[in-house]
Amino acid sequence: MQASGVKAWDLCCRRGDRWLFAGVGLELAPGEVLHLVGANGIGKSSLMRILAGLLPVSAGLEEGAKPGGVAWTGGVGLLDERPALDPAQPLGRALDFWAAIDGTDPDLRAHAAQRLGIAGLMDVPVRYLSTGQKKRAAMARLIGQAAPNWLLDEPFNGLDQQACGLVEEMVMEHVMAGGTCIIASHQHFHLPGLIRLELEEFAL
Ligand SMILES: Nc1ncnc2c1ncn2[C@@H]1O[C@H](COP(=O)(O)OP(=O)(O)OP(=O)(O)O)[C@@H](O)[C@H]1O
Numbered sequence: 001m002q003a004s005g006v007k008a009w010d011l012c013c014r015r016g017d018r019w020l021f022a023g024v025g026l027e028l029a030p031g032e033v034l035h036l037v038g039a040n041g042i043g044k045s046s047l048m049r050i051l052a053g054l055l056p057v058s059a060g061l062e063e064g065a066k067p068g069g070v071a072w073t074g075g076v077g078l079l080d081e082r083p084a085l086d087p088a089q090p091l092g093r094a095l096d097f098w099a100a101i102d103g104t105d106p107d108l109r110a111h112a113a114q115r116l117g118i119a120g121l122m123d124v125p126v127r128y129l130s131t132g133q134k135k136r137a138a139m140a141r142l143i144g145q146a147a148p149n150w151l152l153d154e155p156f157n158g159l160d161q162q163a164c165g166l167v168e169e170m171v172m173e174h175v176m177a178g179g180t181c182i183i184a185s186h187q188h189f190h191l192p193g194l195i196r197l198e199l200e201e202f203a204l
Pocket residue numbers: 015016020038039040041042043044045046047
């Protein structure tokens with residue numbers, strides 16, 4: 001695996017005319033997992049999207065404040081709340097669309113699909129798949145990316161108990177191989193050494 005790690009500082013987020021958070025920072029070394037927690041609507045997904053580079057890092061509240069930043073060591077893979085798989089395509093084709101963009105390792109993805117129990121669904125249109133099957137497919141896509149850093153936004157949503165255990169196992173394997181992982185979730189994780197970051201109500 002490539003080298004991993006992340007350092008983020010002074011992250012601020014404004015949605016519409018409302019500040020969600022300001023001055024948030026975090027740092028992860030290879031092998032570390034961070035659990036991002038906080039109430040509904042507090043800004044966990046927004047923070048994940050900033051970390052993934054999909055939302056800008058806003059400048060701080062004060063006049064002329066410098067924006068914060070995010071520095072990754074190695075590539076980043078995001079398991080978003082939405083699976084981003086074309087509903088009109090058979091699953092295999094929908095995953096292949098991303099393979100070219102992600103630089104997917106086909107063997108890694110195929111092995112993950114097998115473990116996740118979706119290898120037999122590649123000819124089924126994505127629109128016929130259940131929520132959990134789509135989540136499993138998104139997880140197989142992530143593993144195929146072989147990114148050293150993972151961002152998992154509510155990875156357990158829609159998964160049955162067995163699949164939740166499997167995803168936990170996959171996270172363990174990833175970090176034990178030297179990766180990092182940030183998980184935004186209301187669920188509990190049984191992962192040793194979990195670092196906890198709680199986003200709190202932000203008041204001006
Ligand atoms: N595109 C957008 N434009 C304006 N406001 C938005 C947008 N996306 C999200 N928000 C608002 O930002 C706030 C934070 O949303 P976010 O999804 O980051 O919260 P969360 O902590 O992940 O919530 P949950 O636990 O319910 O998933 C919410 O009030 C939401 O309505």
